[in-house]
Amino acid sequence: MIPIVEQDVVRVVIDWLKESSNIIILTGPELSLESGIPDFADSKFNPNIREFRENPAVREAYWQKIGKLYPVLSQAEPNSAHKAVAELEIICNVDYIFTGSTDGLQQKSGSSSVVELLGSILWVTCPNCGKDYSLEQINTQLQDGKKIPACEECNNDLLKPPISFPGQPLPHWELREAWMKLNNCDLFFIIGAYLDDSPLSSLQTIAAESGSKIAIVNERQSEADNYADAVIYGKPTMVISHIVSQIKKDIKAS
Ligand SMILES: [Zn+2]
Structure with missing residues (x-):
């Protein structure tokens, strides 16, 4: 009421x-x-873009967090x-x-x-060749043990969702x-x-x-x-x- x-x-x-x-x-x-x-566009949730690009540990931490949240997100109605x-x-x-x-x-x-x-958090783009991946495909890579997902075409591992990270x-x-x-x-x-x-x-x-x-x-x-x-x-x-x-x-x- x-x-x-x-x-x-x-x-x-x-x-x-x-x-x-x-x-x-x-x-x-x-x-x-x-x-x-959660709010995937929250500046507190996302790393600074420079650190994300330069530091593999920052990318790994980000993707591990996304991997943990994926089951909740994929089943959300x-x-x-x-x-x-x-x-x-x-x-x-x-x-x-x-x-x-x-x-x-x-x-x-x-x-x-x-x-x-x-x-959107639901897809991810390769900054090198422009190939798009669904978050489901990225999650499969994470479930297969990959710590940082990489592009299947060009092997670039700077993939990210089209969400502005701090600094972008x-x-x-x-x-x-x-x-x-x-x-x-x-x-x-x-x-x-x-x-x-x-x-x-x-x-x-x-x-x-x-x-x-x-x-x-x-x-x-x-x-x-x-x-x-x-x-x-x-x-x-x-x-x-x-x-x-x-x-x-x-x-x-x-
Ligand atoms: Zn690529």
Whole structure:
């Protein structure tokens, strides 16, 4: 249940979702954290890119960590928050879902217009010959006893997922796309993402400058809340599911 004090804010956000004609949703890693999936784009999770390239021990430590997490990641299913976001796309005027998650669970939930702003953990590229590998193929190498996975074509062992490690620039095309779309939206709905110290903090600023309404659903408070028009505190799995079922009830009753 949503606490009574939050009910009014929830109602306001529901009305905005129903009335808005160009909604942009931003989902963050908190959605997947509720299912035990870590944030693979977290700067604390990833090594510095220079150390990764220069020091085999750093690469080995990174891949051992990924190998340990692979069983959880490969069996993960979208939770009720991912599914509710996918439903919002159908019942409201959602233009795009931008995500700071890299685990692919939002796409797996059935969402069609998802743009990954921080890359993906599900595939890996060889920086030398450009060959792509699924994380499953990389995991097979790790299970076969390889400490650092290598390219089967050219034997390069600097393979990495297309996620920006500390010291690397963010994916430029995707961020530009987000900036452009945010200039034309009338509701920016942030779910399970803390933008204070995030590389995505510019998104909220752009939405605010364009005059769009900003609504946030997060479990904890953060600085960014001060620049939002409405903030609902609660677990995304609980809050978004509630919002979707309420909108569906409203649609049925109208
Ligand atoms: Zn290669």
